[in-house]
Amino acid sequence: MGRPSSYSKPLAQKICRRLARGEAVASIARDPQMPPRWTLQYWMKQDKDGLFAQCPRQENKGGPPTRYTPRVAAKICRQLAGGRTLRSIASGPGMPAAPTVIDWVNKDVDGFRAAYARARELGYAAMADEILEIADDSRNDWKTVPGKGRRLDRENLRSARLRITARAWLHAKARPYYERSPLTVEIVRFSRD
Numbered sequence: 001m002g003r004p005s006s007y008s009k010p011l012a013q014k015i016c017r018r019l020a021r022g023e024a025v026a027s028i029a030r031d032p033q034m035p036p037r038w039t040l041q042y043w044m045k046q047d048k049d050g051l052f053a054q055c056p057r058q059e060n061k062g063g064p065p066t067r068y069t070p071r072v073a074a075k076i077c078r079q080l081a082g083g084r085t086l087r088s089i090a091s092g093p094g095m096p097a098a099p100t101v102i103d104w105v106n107k108d109v110d111g112f113r114a115a116y117a118r119a120r121e122l123g124y125a126a127m128a129d130e131i132l133e134i135a136d137d138s139r140n141d142w143k144t145v146p147g148k149g150r151r152l153d154r155e156n157l158r159s160a161r162l163r164i165t166a167r168a169w170l171h172a173k174a175r176p177y178y179e180r181s182p183l184t185v186e187i188v189r190f191s192r193d
Contacts (some may be wrong), residue, residue, distance in 0.1 A: 004035050009049055015040065016055040023094065032094040066100050068109045076101060077119035083126030124171060131167045148155055 004011060017030050025044075029037035044052045072095070081087045090098040105116045137160070143153040 003032060005039060008046060008074035009051070012043065012049060014050045017085075018050050019052075019055055027048075029092055030091055066096055068104050070110065070113070072096065073104070073110070073112050073115065077115050079120035080116070083123045083130060088149055096121070127167055127171050131164055131171065134164050134167075 015028060015034070019025070022079055025040050026037055027032050029040055034040070035043070047053055068146075076086075079087065086098050086101060088102065089095055104112045105149070106113075140156045141153055143149050143156075145151050
């Protein structure tokens with residue numbers, strides 16, 4: 001089921017409640033259960049039921065949150081550790097944009113750099129596990145064709161290969177051929193001198 005595109009009063013009331021809590025239109029639109037931003041803006045401009053005119057709203061709220069909070073930082077780290085990408089996390093409702101998170105890392109806000117690095121390490125391990133799970137999953141490798149019996153499902157194999165290749169490429173980019181432990185970094189530095 002896709003995003004709703006037809007106006008309904010209950011949906012408009014739900015949007016109005018979120019706006020009243022101070023959530024930005026762009027943030028609401030990132031929710032897959034909500035219409036796209038341009039549809040929301042059109043509904044607000046048309047205001048069929050007069051709901052949006054009456055809706056108590058915090059003006060000039062802007063886009064996604066940019067202020068660091070330990071709660072948001074912990075949520076980001078939990079999702080990174082689960083193997084999600086920063087871009088997919090940042091696209092979620094109420095989450096800061098990816099450049100904002102990278103800025104927090106660069107500025108080491110409240111010790112976030114170490115937590116972020118640890119979450120990334122755990123995420124890469126989860127990614128490696130996912131590669132193995134996809135490779136080992138043979139449930140849909142064969143299909144039954146009426147009148148011909150069981151046949152190899154080449155489309156499923158192509159899809160699995162693509163998923164494995166994409167994850168392996170990302171894993172290789174994130175984790176070079178040597179592990180970056182402090183000892184390895186010192187060895188590499190020593191050999192360059």
